[in-house]
Amino acid sequence: MPSLSVLLDSFFYRPDEDVGLLQELVAGTDETVEPIAEEPPEEYLAFRLEEEHYAVPIRAVREIVKVPPLTEVPRAAANLLGVMYLRGEVLPVYDVKVKLRLTDKAPLVAGPDAPEPPRRARIIVVQAEDGLAGIWVDSVSEVVRLRPSMLEVAPPGVGGGERDCVVGLGRRNQQLFILLDIWQALA
Amino acid sequence: MNQAGKALSEFVAEGTEILEALGRDLLVLDQQRGQEPDPDLINGIFRAAHSLKGLSALFGQERIAKLGHQAEDLLDRLRLGKLSLDDRVLDTLIESLDVLQGLLAEASREESTPVMSQRAVELGSRLANMGAASAAVDEDPLDRLELDPQVRAVFTEYEEHRLRENVRRGVSLWRVRAAFDLSDFDTGLGELNSRLKPLGEVVSTLPSSEPGGATGIAFDLIFGAKVSADELAAKLQGTPAQLFELKVRPAAGSEAQSAPAPVAQVVRRSGAEAPEEAPAAPAAPKKSARKKARSSKAGATSETPAPQAPALHVVEPVSPKPHRQEPLFHDESDAPTHLRSETSAPPVRTLMEDSGSRGTRSESESLRSLTQTVRVDIGRLDALMNTVGELLLIKANLQRMAEAARQDGPVTVSKMWGQELSRETRQLERKLDALQQGLLEARMVPVGQVFDKLARLVRRIAKDAGKEIDFVISGGEVELDKLIVEELSDPLMHIIRNAIDHGAESPEAREAAGKPRRARVSLRAEQKGNHVVIEVSDDGSGIDEQGVREMALRKGLITEAQAREMSRREMLNLIFLPGFSTARSVSELSGRGVGLDVVKNNIGNLSGIIDVWSERGQGTAFHLTLPVTLAIIRALVVGVSGRTYAVPLNSVLEILSVKPSEIRTVERREVLDTRGTTLPLMRLARLFGHPERTNDRHFVVVAGLAQERLGIAVDELQGQQDIVVKSLGGRLQGVRGISGAADLANRRTVLVLDVGALLEEGMSLERRRA
Numbered sequence: 001m002p003s004l005s006v007l008l009d010s011f012f013y014r015p016d017e018d019v020g021l022l023q024e025l026v027a028g029t030d031e032t033v034e035p036i037a038e039e040p041p042e043e044y045l046a047f048r049l050e051e052e053h054y055a056v057p058i059r060a061v062r063e064i065v066k067v068p069p070l071t072e073v074p075r076a077a078a079n080l081l082g083v084m085y086l087r088g089e090v091l092p093v094y095d096v097k098v099k100l101r102l103t104d105k106a107p108l109v110a111g112p113d114a115p116e117p118p119r120r121a122r123i124i125v126v127q128a129e130d131g132l133a134g135i136w137v138d139s140v141s142e143v144v145r146l147r148p149s150m151l152e153v154a155p156p157g158v159g160g161g162e163r164d165c166v167v168g169l170g171r172r173n174q175q176l177f178i179l180l181d182i183w184q185a186l187a
Numbered sequence: 188m189n190q191a192g193k194a195l196s197e198f199v200a201e202g203t204e205i206l207e208a209l210g211r212d213l214l215v216l217d218q219q220r221g222q223e224p225d226p227d228l229i230n231g232i233f234r235a236a237h238s239l240k241g242l243s244a245l246f247g248q249e250r251i252a253k254l255g256h257q258a259e260d261l262l263d264r265l266r267l268g269k270l271s272l273d274d275r276v277l278d279t280l281i282e283s284l285d286v287l288q289g290l291l292a293e294a295s296r297e298e299s300t301p302v303m304s305q306r307a308v309e310l311g312s313r314l315a316n317m318g319a320a321s322a323a324v325d326e327d328p329l330d331r332l333e334l335d336p337q338v339r340a341v342f343t344e345y346e347e348h349r350l351r352e353n354v355r356r357g358v359s360l361w362r363v364r365a366a367f368d369l370s371d372f373d374t375g376l377g378e379l380n381s382r383l384k385p386l387g388e389v390v391s392t393l394p395s396s397e398p399g400g401a402t403g404i405a406f407d408l409i410f411g412a413k414v415s416a417d418e419l420a421a422k423l424q425g426t427p428a429q430l431f432e433l434k435v436r437p438a439a440g441s442e443a444q445s446a447p448a449p450v451a452q453v454v455r456r457s458g459a460e461a462p463e464e465a466p467a468a469p470a471a472p473k474k475s476a477r478k479k480a481r482s483s484k485a486g487a488t489s490e491t492p493a494p495q496a497p498a499l500h501v502v503e504p505v506s507p508k509p510h511r512q513e514p515l516f517h518d519e520s521d522a523p524t525h526l527r528s529e530t531s532a533p534p535v536r537t538l539m540e541d542s543g544s545r546g547t548r549s550e551s552e553s554l555r556s557l558t559q560t561v562r563v564d565i566g567r568l569d570a571l572m573n574t575v576g577e578l579l580l581i582k583a584n585l586q587r588m589a590e591a592a593r594q595d596g597p598v599t600v601s602k603m604w605g606q607e608l609s610r611e612t613r614q615l616e617r618k619l620d621a622l623q624q625g626l627l628e629a630r631m632v633p634v635g636q637v638f639d640k641l642a643r644l645v646r647r648i649a650k651d652a653g654k655e656i657d658f659v660i661s662g663g664e665v666e667l668d669k670l671i672v673e674e675l676s677d678p679l680m681h682i683i684r685n686a687i688d689h690g691a692e693s694p695e696a697r698e699a700a701g702k703p704r705r706a707r708v709s710l711r712a713e714q715k716g717n718h719v720v721i722e723v724s725d726d727g728s729g730i731d732e733q734g735v736r737e738m739a740l741r742k743g744l745i746t747e748a749q750a751r752e753m754s755r756r757e758m759l760n761l762i763f764l765p766g767f768s769t770a771r772s773v774s775e776l777s778g779r780g781v782g783l784d785v786v787k788n789n790i791g792n793l794s795g796i797i798d799v800w801s802e803r804g805q806g807t808a809f810h811l812t813l814p815v816t817l818a819i820i821r822a823l824v825v826g827v828s829g830r831t832y833a834v835p836l837n838s839v840l841e842i843l844s845v846k847p848s849e850i851r852t853v854e855r856r857e858v859l860d861t862r863g864t865t866l867p868l869m870r871l872a873r874l875f876g877h878p879e880r881t882n883d884r885h886f887v888v889v890a891g892l893a894q895e896r897l898g899i900a901v902d903e904l905q906g907q908q909d910i911v912v913k914s915l916g917g918r919l920q921g922v923r924g925i926s927g928a929a930d931l932a933n934r935r936t937v938l939v940l941d942v943g944a945l946l947e948e949g950m951s952l953e954r955r956r957a
Contacts, residue, residue, distance in 0.1 A: 071936040072830070073915075074875030076922050083915065083928055085936045090913040090928040152298030 041145035046177055047124065047137040050102040054137075055144060055170055055177040062125045062132065064140055067117035070110035081136055082110030086125065093123055093134035096185045099165060108160065109136065126182050132187055144177065145169045151179070197771060199295040200560045202239065206288055209235040213281055214642060223356070224272050226349060226388060232280075232785045233262040237285070242251045250299070251290045254307045257484035258283045258312040269347040276317060279310070281643070286310050303844065312469055337391065338407075346391040346409075353411035364395055365692055366405040367427065379426055386422055387412040399560050409433070417777045464610040495890055532562070554818070561669050572627040573616055581615045625911070627816055630670070634721070635663025635879065636937070637676045641710065648684055654691045655705045662712030667719055668816040668863040671793050675813070678786040678797075682809050685707065685783075688729030700779045700804065702726070717837035719815055724808035725916045730801035733760040739767060759799050763787045794835065794926055796943045798893045822929070822939065826903040833910055833929055834888055838942040840896070842904065843887040850885075859887065859898050864868065867949050868898040871940075874924070874948075895946045912939050 044055035045064075070093055071081030081093045095106040108114050117136035120139035125132055154166050170177040212232045214225055221587040223378070242253035264270040289303050342350065353360055363383070376392070385387050388411045395405035408428075412419050420430060504644050588608060649656040667675070691697075691706035698704055708725045732755055739745045739761045745753075761767060765784040790797045795813035814820070814837055822833035823842075843861065848866060850857050857868040866889065873877045880902055887898040910929035915922065926941035 069935060071928065071938060073878065073922055073925065073938065075921065075924070080919070083368060083919070083938070084926070084932045085913075088913070088930075090915055092915070092919050092935065148849065 032078055039095070040146045042167055044144050044177065044179070045124070046141045046144050048139045048141060048152070049097055049100065049137060052102065053141070053175065053177050053178050055146075056124075056126075056180050057181050058143060060126050060182050062127050065123050065125060065134075067109070067123055067136070072110035074154050079106060083104060084117075084123065084134060086132070086134075089132060091125065091132040093136055094186055096138055096165070096180075097136075105123055126186075128186060129184060135182070137185070143169070144172055146172060154178075194246065195297065196293070198242065198248070200240060202251070202291045202294075202751060203560075205235050205239045205242065206284065206291065209239070209287075210284055210694055212283060213277075213284055214639060216277060217281065217646070220274065220277065225351075226266065229262065229266045229272070233259065233266055236262055237734070239625055244730050248290075249293065250304055250307050254283065254287060254290065254311050257311040261314045261317055262747075264918070266348075267345055268352060270317065272354060274687070277314060279317060283310060283314065284643075285789075311747050312502060312707065329427065329850070341393065342391060344487065349390045349411075350409065353388065355626050357414065357435075358411040358648050361388075361410045362431040362433055363408040363410050363423075363428050364405060365408070365426065365428040366395075366403045366433065368403050370916070372406075374760060375427070379428055380410070382422060382426065383408065383410055391782075411838070422517075435599075448827075458712075473709075502878050538600050540601065552613045561630065563631060567625060567629050569621065571629065574622045574625060576954065578615070578618050578622065579616060582609055583612050585615075599825055616814065623819055627668075627819060630816065631666040632669045632672050633664050633666050634672055634675070634719070637658075637679060638663045638710055638712075639675065641679060645683060645687065645708065646678060648687050652688055652691065654687055655694050656687060656691060657705050657707045659707060659709035660711075661709070665712040665714050665719055667813065671813055671816070674789060674793055674813065676810075678789045678811070679721070679723065681783070683710070685728065686723060686725040686807065690725040690729075692728050714815075717815055719813050720766055720807055721811040721813065723811075724806060726806040729803045729805055729807055730759060730762065730799070732801070735761050735767075737757065739764065742767065759801055761798065763797070790926065791943050791947075792940070794838075794896070794941065796946070819911050820908055823888065824905040824908055824931070824937065825886070825901040826905055827871045827875070828880055830875075830877060831870070831931075832901075833908070833937050833939045834890065834940060835939065838890050838892055840889045840891045843889060843898070844886050845885045845900070846883070861889075861898075866896055866898045868900055869945065869949050872899045872900075874945075890946065892943055897942075897946050897949045899940075899945065910939070 004040045023094040025171045027173050044057045045061050046053055048054070065086065068084045068086075068186045072082045072086050073080055073092075079095050079098060081095050083090050083092050098106050109117060118138065121135055123134040124137055125134050125138070150171055152169050152171065154168050165181045165187075166178055167181045167184075170179055212235070212760045215604040216228060216232075216846060218226075231650045236255050240252050243249075243251035243255060257352040261270070261276070265272055265276070265297075270276065286303075286307055290307060292298055293303055296311055329883040331533075344925070349383055350360075365375070365379055380389060393407045393409070414422075416432075423430070513607070524935055572803070586607075586675070588604065588611070593603065594925060642658055642660060645656060645658045686708050687706075691708065692700070692702075697706060703936070706725060706727055708723070711722045711724075713720050713722075736745075736750050736753065736758045740747065740750050744761065744764050744767060763783050763786075767782060784828045787797050790811055790813070793813055795811055797808065798812070800810070801807040814835070823836050823839055824831060824833050826832075832918070843859070845859060852858065853865065857870070859866045859868050868887065871877075882902060885900045886902070886904050887900050890897050890899055908931065910931070911929040912929050914927050915925065919925075922940055924945050925938050926944070927939045928936050929939055931937055
């Protein structure tokens with residue numbers, strides 16, 4: 001019999017209390033670029049993967065959650081880190097680092113031998129055409145507004161080959177964001 | 188959902204419901220082909236077409252409204268007897284149902300293809316021009332009925348037609364006089380009607396010309412009886428009804444129709460002494476006898492049948508025939524269907540073996556329903572509501588306790604408090620169980636929903652294939668989760684297509700083989716514990732297992748070595764391999780590019796398995812074993828190498844504790860010897876690539892579905908739990924051996940093993956090794 005506090009905890013637990021980070025992020029953005037009427041900026045969610053800055057259009061992102069315990073799926077594709085429960089739905093969580101050649105091997109994050117997830121790690125939940133999917137990121141940094149003039153196509157050698165999920169670069173002042181095609185990255 | 192979308196989905200749901208009723212009635216008509224159609228049935232169909240017309244006009248669905256109107260017109264002519272229901276009319280009506288369903292399906296997708304519109308217009312004009320009139324009547328049989336012209340004048344066209352029909356068929360007609368008190372005449376009349384209904388047809392209800400007393404009202408019911416006078420009188424015992432026979436003068440040449448008079452007659456007098464006390468005057472039970480009876484009291488007109496009229500003779504034929512209780516139809520059409528001659532039978536008959544099927548669903552390209560709606564018995568919903576009410580009470584109690592504990596602050600929690608809490612928890616558990624059970628029941632629908640749709644499909648397929656088929660349905664009342672029933676329709680359709688197309692031989696070939704001309708395809712459902720077994724069988728030519736093996740060899744699905752060692756059963760099961768098809772020519776019917784492997788996959792997705800039996804020349808049977816529900820299942824939670832998995836308990840047969848030394852190998856494959864039989868063993872850790880632990884003993888979960896058995900070795904057992912299985916979704920469907928995931932109470936997500944797939948994998952491992 002588990003202790004009383006555990007019972008009560010699980011009884012009153014509401015997973016949706018864990019989220020809402022997105023709103024905080026949107027509210028807390030100290031963006032200084034003045035929007036110009038004829039060139040509406042688009043909002044991107046910026047995050048880090050192995051110290052590189054990446055960004056995806058924010059409308060593709062449904063929510064951002066802390067890393068819950070992930071369950072590994074045996075005999076699944078190598079980029080599948082595991083599955084997680086999110087308010088009654090089971091969704092797969094993917095690694096994109098291997099695809100982006102940031103690491104050689106997807107980190108072990110699920111199963112009994114996995115270490116505690118880093119404190120800043122998050123799962124970005126996106127709506128794919130066949131349901132929800134999660135993407136592991138090392139940390140979420142901010143929401144950036146990028147106008148079309150701030151975007152450039154990926155230089156040759158970056159966009160080609162295995163990295164066809166990179167659609168371009170976004171430059172804000174001195175900072176560079178690698179723009180990801182999220183669905184390509186999951187494929 | 189926006190307003191328009193909501194209106195549309197309501198329209199589709201209601202339209203589907205109407206078409207279901209229509210389909211059900213048409214199916215009955217189809218089964219009774221060649222017999223006199225039941226006027227109530229025709230009326231029901233007429234009303235359904237009428238409501239559909241009104242409904243679709245309301246929602247601006249003009250194509251459906253128009254076709255519905257044309258069908259309604261035809262049905263109106265049918266019920267007024269201006270048109271007789273022959274095979275052509277019935278076929279057209281069934282076709283209208285298909286087209287209406289197609290139109291409704293398009294409406295639900297908010298599209299309108301010219302092909303369908305064209306079909307509707309073409310069918311509509313055919314409906315309009317359908318057979319002008321039924322055979323001209325040279326004399327109106329109504330003239331033969333001794334009925335006051337004044338009474339006759341108040342009949343509606345429809346009532347007149349029904350009366351004429353009854354006279355023509357020689358049904359004995361009665362005037363049932365009943366007086367009721369004004370205060371409750373409606374209930375009295377209703378009761379009388381419901382008593383009369385099973386005995387025949389109430390043609391018309393008229394206020395009686397004779398007063399019903401100071402505070403009463405009397406009615407004359409014109410009634411065509413299907414039963415003998417004695418029976419009628421007995422059934423009306425206890426009601427204020429009095430019976431008077433309506434006389435029919437013999438038509439010219441009607442002598443030929445009537446049965447020869449019995450050889451001997453016993454004439455018994457009865458009822459003369461107290462006609463007032465015996466409200467129902469007995470009358471002659473047979474037509475031939477009635478004429479005789481009439482002659483003895485000629486002159487008594489039906490509209491003034493004074494109660495003191497001479498008693499009718501009850502004529503009982505003694506021998507050679509026993510007293511007849513059957514309906515008095517004098518044509519042979521009421522003979523049981525199976526007695527009818529083989530040659531005149533329609534190409535397809537659907538026979539229900541029991542009261543099975545209720546409720547059809549519409550048939551579109553696939554047999555899936557257009558709507559996701561489940562109709563739920565209000566009683567079930569009430570029970571659920573009650574349970575929720577009680578849950579709220581428990582929640583209030585828990586809240587109160589939590590509040591009390593909070594205010595007491597750091598004071599140690601008393602023992603009483605603990606007891607109270609555990610009592611509430613137990614209550615909570617019980618109520619949650621009830622809630623779960625109730626919700627599961629609400630999801631259950633009878634498989635008959637799919638069966639009825641299939642029955643119509645069989646008709647069409649058999650016609651196209653030129654086969655004569657008896658389609659036998661049973662077990663339609665067995666209930667399955669709505670989700671499963673929906674998913675089941677396409678695989679069943681495929682198997683039945685196969686049975687008709689490849690299984691059943693042509694009528695000539697069957698006769699040559701000494702079989703009955705008509706092939707028999709049957710569809711049965713049966714509940715077996717936690718599973719439902721659905722069997723599709725035919726008495727056709729069976730599967731040529733050698734041919735199957737040759738084909739599999741030629742297509743490179745198996746190797747020579749494998750082929751040599753195969754058992755008959757294994758050979759038969761080759762038909763489920765992807766890329767296999769025995770059909771020499773891909774026919775329009777079965778060759779849709781999907782094979783039995785797809786069927787097997789679909790069944791597998793429902794955690795079910797499919798098995799085939801076949802005997803050359805005797806037939807083929809497919810057995811589908813399915814769980815009753817997928818929503819909430821009881822599972823055994825097991826641990827392997829520190830991971831946790833859930834095994835659906837309904838496929839667990841037993842659990843063994845095994846020492847490593849007890850595991851043997853046969854051809855390098857691990858097996859267990861359990862009570863004299865060899866059980867293949869599968870180590871879950873090895874299969875899933877987890878680091879294996881060395882144990883001094885294993886737990887072996889013996890899983891089984893149908894006749895397959897497999898031992899699954901795990902490290903530990905963690906107990907049983909009710910779990911809600913969630914599908915892994917489109918992206919992960921390819922993961923073999925996992926059917927979904929579930930959330931255990933402690934926020935751990937566990938994967939649920941797909942026992943069917945694991946069994947299969949075990950078997951195919953064996954095959955590959957051979």
